[in-house]
Amino acid sequence: MTGREKRATDPADATLTEPIEIGGVELRNRLYRAPLLECAGNGPDAVETYIDELEPAAESGAGLIFQGASIVTESGGCAAPNMTRVHDPAFVDRLSALTDRIHDHGSRIFIQLAHGGLRSMSLWHSEYRTRNPEEGQLAVSEPPVQLRAADRAGLIDLDPDVLSTAEVYDLAEAFGRAAGYAADAGYDGIHLSGANMGIIQQFLSPYYNDRDDEFADGVRFLLAVRDAVREHAGAIPLVTKVPAETAAPPFVRTRLDRDDAVTIAERLAEAGYDALVPVECSVYWDMSLIRGAYPDRAWAAEELRSEYAAVFGSRLRARAVSLLNRLQARQFPAEPGWNADLCRRVRERVDVPVLCEGGLREREHCEAVLGGPEPAADLVGLGRPFYAEPRLPARLLAGKRALCESCNNCTVPQATGEPGRCHTPRIVRRRARLEREGAYSSE
Numbered sequence: 531m532t533g534r535e536k537r538a539t540d541p542a543d544a545t546l547t548e549p550i551e552i553g554g555v556e557l558r559n560r561l562y563r564a565p566l567l568e569c570a571g572n573g574p575d576a577v578e579t580y581i582d583e584l585e586p587a588a589e590s591g592a593g594l595i596f597q598g599a600s601i602v603t604e605s606g607g608c609a610a611p612n613m614t615r616v617h618d619p620a621f622v623d624r625l626s627a628l629t630d631r632i633h634d635h636g637s638r639i640f641i642q643l644a645h646g647g648l649r650s651m652s653l654w655h656s657e658y659r660t661r662n663p664e665e666g667q668l669a670v671s672e673p674p675v676q677l678r679a680a681d682r683a684g685l686i687d688l689d690p691d692v693l694s695t696a697e698v699y700d701l702a703e704a705f706g707r708a709a710g711y712a713a714d715a716g717y718d719g720i721h722l723s724g725a726n727m728g729i730i731q732q733f734l735s736p737y738y739n740d741r742d743d744e745f746a747d748g749v750r751f752l753l754a755v756r757d758a759v760r761e762h763a764g765a766i767p768l769v770t771k772v773p774a775e776t777a778a779p780p781f782v783r784t785r786l787d788r789d790d791a792v793t794i795a796e797r798l799a800e801a802g803y804d805a806l807v808p809v810e811c812s813v814y815w816d817m818s819l820i821r822g823a824y825p826d827r828a829w830a831a832e833e834l835r836s837e838y839a840a841v842f843g844s845r846l847r848a849r850a851v852s853l854l855n856r857l858q859a860r861q862f863p864a865e866p867g868w869n870a871d872l873c874r875r876v877r878e879r880v881d882v883p884v885l886c887e888g889g890l891r892e893r894e895h896c897e898a899v900l901g902g903p904e905p906a907a908d909l910v911g912l913g914r915p916f917y918a919e920p921r922l923p924a925r926l927l928a929g930k931r932a933l934c935e936s937c938n939n940c941t942v943p944q945a946t947g948e949p950g951r952c953h954t955p956r957i958v959r960r961r962a963r964l965e966r967e968g969a970y971s972s973e
């Protein structure tokens with residue numbers, strides 16, 4: 531194992547403002563913006579959208595920014611509307627305007643590379659399916675019985691295309707090529723979307739992976755991606771989320787437990803991954819990843835109701851999704867730092883930085899994760915609070931609590947193509963007042 535005793539950069543009581551390195555890249559502090567969809571697409575305004583979305587985080591003091599998931603293939607694989615594709619070097623080259631801006635403010639930016647696999651829009655988005663009738667989903671294996679039953683019941687549109695061994699290597703190569711384009715565009719690192727029911731999690735998870743070739747061991751896919759990244763992007767820092775499927779429903783018998791996640795993390799650290807982000811999640815894309823309240827305001831919004839019906843196939847199906855949302859909000863309360871215990875277990879076993887995100891809203895929460903006799907992590911990240919306050923680091927580093935209440939009203943409208951932003955008027959008004967009062971000035 532890569533022993534805890536080998537951890538080199540490890541002050542026992544690291545604080546949020548202390549610098550740290552990931553894979554040789556120096557970060558000015560330990561606060562990062564977790565990957566969140568920017569819904570920037572690939573159109574003429576894409577780069578400006580990214581700059582508008584991410585520059586405020588850099589300008590206000592974030593050490594590291596993880597750009598939200600971008601898809602490595604030319605078609606398919608998008609989990610939500612308006613995701614960006616990064617298969618085209620000419621497009622990725624334009625993103626150097628973004629990386630320059632982030633660097634001007636002393637911050638660093640990693641791009642997150644992804645493919646949805648089964649969790650692609652053709653599975654769940656009725657309008658998309660009608661517009662793209664030929665498009666199915668890349669699959670690691672034949673889909674699990676529960677998904678096949680949901681398909682027969684008309685709840686989802688399953689059309690799996692199980693990857694051959696050669697196609698798995700091609701997919702890994704697509705990750706590597708995109709990493710090479712990103713390195714050329716000035717990105718400081720590569721983050722892989724290893725959870726959220728994307729294809730990487732599907733390789734890792736015994737729920738999805740029933741292969742009989744070398745990729746029956748799902749870590750082998752991450753090793754193939756590593757090889758491709760190293761070939762195309764050299765020694766650029768490489769990070770991935772590592773899932774523990776502890777929040778899967780009880781009817782899911784085969785899943786990754788915490789021990790599995792720790793073992794995967796150890797293998798990845800040994801294989802040269804430069805940092806790891808352990809997350810407790812389900813085998814599905816559900817509220818275990820975005821714990822918090824039922825987004826009542828988002829579901830009740832009159833102007834979005836007919837759009838939800840179009841997205842989910844009918845008003846009845848939209849109501850069923852909303853009900854599921856309500857049940858899950860009860861099941862997964864948003865404890866501050868809900869991934870900290872898993873992170874601590876991983877951190878005991880690896881010598882690379884461990885990153886913790888999920889429910890952190892105060893500097894005190896962050897310091898608790900980073901410090902104490904057994905620190906849980908080396909960096910801490912916040913996600914949804916950046917939708918509410920793009921210049922959040924200025925306030926958080928000054929010891930103020932983030933405004934975000936994890937109400938999740940930012941999440942559901944994205945299914946209709948709405949950009950990620952805070953939809954809760956009380957919070958939007960408070961942010962405007964704080965802005966007028968100069969609370970986000972980082973001087």
Ligand SMILES: Cc1cc2nc3c(=O)[nH]c(=O)nc-3n(C[C@H](O)[C@H](O)[C@H](O)COP(=O)(O)O)c2cc1C
Binds near residue numbers: 566598726888936941
């Ligand atoms: C709307 C939305 C989009 C997200 N997009 C991504 C993503 O692209 N990649 C990813 O790894 N995680 C994504 N996440 C998960 C976040 O990175 C983060 O783990 C989660 O929001 C918990 O942190 P928080 O409580 O600070 O929001 C997303 C979360 C939300 C709410």
